[in-house]
Amino acid sequence: MSTLALTPIAFEAVAAALRASRGMAAKADIGIAAARLGLSGADAVAVGDDCAAIPDGDGFLLLAIEGFMNGFVAGDPWFAGWCGVMVNLSDIAAMGGRPVAVVDAVWAAGEAEAAPVLDGLRAASERFGVPIVGGHTNLDTDRGQLSVAVLGRASRLLTSFDARPGETLIATIDLRGRYREPFSNWEAALEAPAARLRGDLELLPLIAEAGLSRAAKDISQGGLVGTAAMLAECSGVGIEIDLSRVPAPEGVDPARWLMSFPSYGYLLSAAANDVPAILSLFEGRGIAASAIGAVTADRRVTVTNGAAREPIWDFAQRALLGCGPVTATAEDAA
Template sequence: MGSLALSSTAFEAVAAKLRASRGMAAKADIAVAAARLGLGGQGLGTQGAVPVGDDCAAIPDGDGYLLLAIEGFMNAFVAGDPWFAGWCGVMVNLSDIAAMGGRPLAVVDAVWASGEDGAAPVLEGLRAASARFGVPIVGGHTNLATDRSQLSVAVLGRASRLLTSFDARPGETLIAAIDLRGRYREPFSNWEAATDAPAQRLRGDLELLPFIAEAGLSRAAKDISQGGLVGTAAMLAECSGVGVEIDLAKVPAPDGVDPARWLMSFPSYGYLLTATPAHVPAVLAAFHGRDIAAASVGVVTAGRRVELVQGAARETIWDFARRSLLGCGPAVLQLDEAAAPAVAEDAA
């Protein structure tokens, strides 16, 4: 496992890239849709029953919850790597279910393409992932008369005890668990550690999250998504109404990786969890027992900032006192455009 420790100048440069990251900017788009749909406030949906801003909608059902999630994929990704886009359609949705302590039941997809030949690699990727993870595709929507390939995939799951984005508490430890047994799938910053893995390993690794939830070892978790580790931490913090400090030197990373790219990467298996100090050893042991890199990477604070620290150096990546991110949390703040710096896109 590599180290992300940097010189002071390089640390400042990494922080600047994170503040301007395309992944963070994309997550901020959610606030626009949430406001238009009348979501947010206390993280509740339009009927005030289902919290909005989590990895899945958690719908009370009997003595547990139905979990419903959906992912849409960038057109450039679907066009550039259609088989892997199809694979990811299943994989990332199953990761969302696991992040909330659930187990998947079924998948549906919506595939648009220019003819059967255009749809074939996407459908083959979907089928391969469905078989490897052992979750059936039960239907969807297909259009083979469009001028470009597009993909959206949804999944239904169930949980008996939830991990959520709304339950991180000040004083808890922030844990990162990432499967480092992979490589970048160029040109995108996707850390791919699943397509060569055996089915038993993939299914067992996902089972760790419901195990942790049901054992009462954690209440809050989120899967590391397109916003990367730091962007995902920001979403978790906003929904829980807390802040986080992330110690750069403690973040699990592959040997020789570029620190800024790694912190903005989308791993095929990566989660952030919070736990009380007493439960941290058991959480880490669960991941280590399956050869997944896991470490205590920071702390949940009572502040409203996402901060990256290295020794005495400290950089604020997002300040919720200045602007919201998702717009879904316990106290959605009014944006002060004059005070809040613009979020620029990079080429990552």
């Protein structure tokens, strides 16, 4: 397995790029919307996770939605449709769940413009074995847009709210792919057999049900470090990441890789004695997995490279999603 190799000068440049990441800034937009809606991680159905986990009998219904950048839909419409299904299924898996169905909302300037988006949706639905059961279509708009929602179920959750200081941070990423230019999307699923795709997603609910981990998060457009920051905030912890241990393709630009969206990539937090079993499950399916850092109590996200350390986000200075745990004040206690 290849990992990132950084010189001291390159490490400083990568850390600066991470702090200025557009992906991190975009995640902060979530906090603006959540505040306006009056939502937080303290709600009965906690907000800030990959899916809303709604108690249902002896398990949970999982509900999530993804919207796609207009430039992506215009520049690569078939792949945007494919990703509409793929990324939603990844969110369900990140919560320890299994998908039930998806619905889509497609806007386009005519049938011809909508066709590749719909074809990509259909191809992914068939390959992953998850049905599209409806949605919304508007073929009389001035630009193409796409949003896709998913419903799933879980018997035992992995969440963004349950990482604990002292646990190990694991990264698992399918490196069997390539960049789909010009976006920083790592494409590792299009040529994979259906059985492999479905079996790879099944690992996450199996880990949850075996009690090997309680906390996980899908590596999103915020990249690996941005995703770690969201996990840290929701759990009320800090995270320290050793960049030299991050699984990576040979010869990749480190800054680009750390801000990329992988087709299949997750962060998990686990007790040290459960780490070997988790790594073995992923490696047994040919998926790169490594212990890349630690969950801490200092409420910061920090990256390291040998003895060098660089802060990326300090939650004492500013929130990211605004969905972290609520700390009781003296006035509340009274």
